[in-house]
Amino acid sequence: MNLILLQDDDFKSDSVVVLTDHRLQHVLTVHRSDIGDSLKVGKVGGMMGTGKVIELTTDQLQLDICLDQPPPPPLPLTLLLALPRPKMLKRVLQSVTSLGVKQIYLINSYRVEKSFWGSPLLQPEKLQEQLLLGLEQARDTILPQVHLKPLFKPFVEDELPQIAAGTNAYVAHPLAASSCPIGRNGPITLAIGPEGGFIPYEVEKLQKQGFTPISLGDRILRVETAVPVLLSRFANG
Amino acid sequence: MNLILLQDDDFKSDSVVVLTDHRLQHVLTVHRSDIGDSLKVGKVGGMMGTGKVIELTTDQLQLDICLDQPPPPPLPLTLLLALPRPKMLKRVLQSVTSLGVKQIYLINSYRVEKSFWGSPLLQPEKLQEQLLLGLEQARDTILPQVHLKPLFKPFVEDELPQIAAGTNAYVAHPLAASSCPIGRNGPITLAIGPEGGFIPYEVEKLQKQGFTPISLGDRILRVETAVPVLLSRFANG
Numbered sequence: 001m002n003l004i005l006l007q008d009d010d011f012k013s014d015s016v017v018v019l020t021d022h023r024l025q026h027v028l029t030v031h032r033s034d035i036g037d038s039l040k041v042g043k044v045g046g047m048m049g050t051g052k053v054i055e056l057t058t059d060q061l062q063l064d065i066c067l068d069q070p071p072p073p074p075l076p077l078t079l080l081l082a083l084p085r086p087k088m089l090k091r092v093l094q095s096v097t098s099l100g101v102k103q104i105y106l107i108n109s110y111r112v113e114k115s116f117w118g119s120p121l122l123q124p125e126k127l128q129e130q131l132l133l134g135l136e137q138a139r140d141t142i143l144p145q146v147h148l149k150p151l152f153k154p155f156v157e158d159e160l161p162q163i164a165a166g167t168n169a170y171v172a173h174p175l176a177a178s179s180c181p182i183g184r185n186g187p188i189t190l191a192i193g194p195e196g197g198f199i200p201y202e203v204e205k206l207q208k209q210g211f212t213p214i215s216l217g218d219r220i221l222r223v224e225t226a227v228p229v230l231l232s233r234f235a236n237g
Numbered sequence: 238m239n240l241i242l243l244q245d246d247d248f249k250s251d252s253v254v255v256l257t258d259h260r261l262q263h264v265l266t267v268h269r270s271d272i273g274d275s276l277k278v279g280k281v282g283g284m285m286g287t288g289k290v291i292e293l294t295t296d297q298l299q300l301d302i303c304l305d306q307p308p309p310p311p312l313p314l315t316l317l318l319a320l321p322r323p324k325m326l327k328r329v330l331q332s333v334t335s336l337g338v339k340q341i342y343l344i345n346s347y348r349v350e351k352s353f354w355g356s357p358l359l360q361p362e363k364l365q366e367q368l369l370l371g372l373e374q375a376r377d378t379i380l381p382q383v384h385l386k387p388l389f390k391p392f393v394e395d396e397l398p399q400i401a402a403g404t405n406a407y408v409a410h411p412l413a414a415s416s417c418p419i420g421r422n423g424p425i426t427l428a429i430g431p432e433g434g435f436i437p438y439e440v441e442k443l444q445k446q447g448f449t450p451i452s453l454g455d456r457i458l459r460v461e462t463a464v465p466v467l468l469s470r471f472a473n474g
Contacts, residue, residue, distance in 0.1 A: 002457045072455040095462040138456040218309040219375040220239045225332040225465050232466040 001026050003139040004041045004051065005132060006065070017041075017051065019061045027053075027061055042141040043067060044132075071141040075100035076187045077234055078163060082109040082194035084223050086119040090130050091224050097134025097144050099231050105163070107149045109202055111194040117150050156205045164189040164209060171206045172230055173197060173213040180214045180233050188234050192227060238263050240376040241278045241288065242369060243302070254278075254288065256298045264290075264298055279378040280304060281369075308378040312337035313424040314471055315400060319346040319431035321460050323356040327367050328461050334371025334381050336468050342400070344386045346439055348431040354387050393442045401426040401446060408443045409467055410434060410450040417451045417470050425471050429464060 004027070010017040019027075027033050033053050041063065042048035048071055051063030083106045084092055096104060108117075120126060127146050135141060149155040169189040172180070174197055191198075191206055198206070203213060216229060241264070247254040256264075264270050270290050278300065279285035285308055288300030320343045321329055333341060345354075357363060364383050372378060386392040408428040409417070428435075428443055435443070440450060453466060 091461070095459070098456060098458055098462055099466070100456060137459055140456065219335060219337060219377065221335055222332070222374055224328075224461075225335055228462050228465040229336070229469040232469040 001030070001136045002040065003048065003136050003141075004039055004063075005136055005141065006041055006043045006051075011065075012062075015065050016054075017063050017065055019063070020059065024059075024061045027056070028058065039063065040139065041065060041067070042071065042135075042139070044135075044141055044143065046141055047071070048139065048141055072100065072139065074102045074142065075231065075234070077101055077231065078103040078105070078167065078187075078189045079227075079231075080105045080107050080160075080189065080191040081223075081227070082107055082192065082198070083112045083116050084194065085113070085116055086121045088222075088224055089116075089119070089121060092227055093127065093130040093146070094134040094137065095224065095228055096231070097131050097140075098138035099228065100138070100140065101231065102142060102144045103147075103163075104144050105147045105149055105155075107155055107191075108152045109194050110152075110199045111196045117148075122148060152202060153205070156209060160206075160209050164211070169206075169209070169211040170214045171198065171203060171211040172216065172226065173203055174215060174220060175213075178212065178214050180216055180230065190230060190234065192223065192230065195223060238267070238373045239277065240285065240373050240378075241276055241300075242373055242378065243278055243280045243288075248302075249299075252302050253291070254300050254302055256300070257296065261296075261298045264293070265295065276300065277376065278302060278304070279308065279372075279376070281372075281378055281380065283378055284308070285376065285378055309337065309376065311339045311379065312468065312471070314338055314468065315340040315342070315404065315424075315426045316464075316468075317342045317344050317397075317426065317428040318460075318464070319344055319429065319435070320349045320353050321431065322350070322353060323358045325459075325461055326353075326356070326358060329464055330364065330367040330383070331371040331374065332461065332465055333468070334368050334377075335375035336465065337375070337377065338468065339379060339381045340384075340400075341381050342384045342386055342392075344392055344428075345389045346431050347389075347436045348433045354385075359385060389439065390442070393439075393446060397443075397446050401448070406443075406446070406448040407451045408435065408440060408448040409453065409463065410440055411452060411457060412450075415449065415451050417453055417467065427467060427471065429460065429467065432460060 012018050037053045038050045041051040047067035048069045049067040051065050054064050055062035079101050131143050167187040167189045171191040249255050272290050274290045275287045278288040284304035285306045286304040288302050291301050292299035316338050368380050404424040404426040406426040
C-alpha cells in the first residue's frame with residue numbers, strides 16, 4: 001500500500017479522517033508509524049496529499065489531512081481485453097490500473113471460455129477491490145471504469161465505432177505484419193486477444209472498424225506479460 | 238504449452254521421439270491431436286521445428302521430428318533483479334524467460350527479506366521448471382542462466398564490472414531524474430530493485446559502476462509489472 005485511499009465516509013471533518021479497518025492494521029504493522037509521521041494519502045476520485053498521524057491506537061488512526069496534489073495523469077489509452085481466466089484477470093486488472101488505464105472493456109472472443117463470464121470476480125464490488133489495489137500500488141486516485149461486453153459482434157459493430165473514434169486503434173495479433181510502434185503519442189484504442197489469440201473472423205471485424213493489427217514478434221507472451229509490454233510501448237516515456 | 242520441449246533422453250533415434258509424461262497428457266487433452274498432425278517442437282538448447290504424430294495412445298506419443306528452424310533471437314539484456322518473494326519470483330522468471338532474457342542475476346538488497354534466500358524455489362531444478370515454462374510459452378529453446386548473488390557489495394564491486402562491461406547500464410529507481418529510454422538498441426544491463434526500491438547506498442554503488450538511474454514516472458509498479466514494462470522499452474520492437 002503505497003497510498004492510503006480515503007473515502008467520503010472516513011472524514012470526520014474537512015481535514016480529519018478516522019480509520020479503523022485494514023488501513024489501520026497496515027499502518028500499525030507495515031508502516032509502524034508514530035504520532036507526527038506523515039503518510040501518503042489520496043481521496044478516491046480526488047486529490048492526493050499527506051496525512052499527519054495525530055492519534056494512533058490499536059483501535060483507530062486519526063490523520064490530519066492535506067490534499068494538495070493532483071493524481072498522476074492517466075494513460076490516454078482505452079483497453080479492449082478478451083476476458084482472461086479469473087485468476088489472471090485479478091492480476092491484469094491490478095497491473096492495468098497501476099499503469100494508469102481508465103477505460104477497460106472486457107470483451108468476448110471465440111477462445112474465451114464461457115464459464116469465465118460466470119465468475120464472481122466480475123461482480124462490481126469484486127472488480128473494484130482489484131482496481132483499488134492497483135490505485136494503492138501506483139499512487140493514483142481515479143478508478144478505471146470496467147465495462148463487461150459478453151457479446152463480441154454487437155459490441156464491435158454498434159458500440160466500438162464511438163469508443164475508438166478519434167484514436168489510433170490497434171489489435172495485438174501474433175500473425176500481424178507490422179511490429180508494435182514504440183512511443184506513439186495521442187489517444188490509443190488497443191485490443192488484446194485471449195490466450196491463443198483472436199480468431200481471423202474477429203481480427204477482420206476489428207480491422208473493419210479501423211484497427212491495425214500489430215505484432216510483438218515471434219515470442220508468444222502470456223496475457224499478463226503482453227499487457228504491460230504493450231502498454232509500455234504506448235506510454236509517453 | 239505453445240512448444241513441446243524435447244530433451245536428449247526423449248530421442249529413440251535421430252528423428253523419432255517417444256513421450257510418456259505430462260507432454261503426452263497435454264497433447265491428448267489440450268491439443269487433442271490425431272495421427273498425422275504436426276506439432277511445434279524444439280530441442281532444449283537447440284533447434285525448433287515440427288513433430289508429426291506417428292503413434293498416439295494413452296501410454297505414449299511418437300513423433301517424427303524435423304528440426305529446421307533456429308529459436309528466436311535472445312533479448313540482448315542482462316537482468317539484475319533484487320530477489321522477489323517466491324510467489325512473485327515464479328511469475329517473474331516465466332515472464333522474463335518468455336521475453337528472451339538469457340542472463341538473470343538474482344541479487345540481494347537491503348529490502349529483500351532474508352527468508353527469501355531460503356526458498357526451495359531457488360534450487361536449480363525448481364528454477365529450471367519455471368524457465369522451461371517460459372520457453373514453452375514463448376516458443377524458445379535456449380534456457381536462461383540464473384545466478385544467485387546473496388551478497389550485494391562483493392557482487393557489485395567484484396563481479397559486476399565484468400558483467401556490465403560494454404553495455405549500457407541502467408538502474409530502475411523511482412526517484413531518478415531521467416525517464417526510461419524507449420527503443421534503445423545495443424546490449425543493456427538493467428538492475429531492478431525490490432518492492433520499495435534500492436536504498437540510496439545501493440543506488441550509489443551501482444552508479445559508481447556506471448549505472449544510470451532511470452525512472453518510469455510517478456507511478457509505483459509492482460515488480461511483476463515493472464519488469465515487462467522495462468524490458469519492453471529496451472526490446473528492438
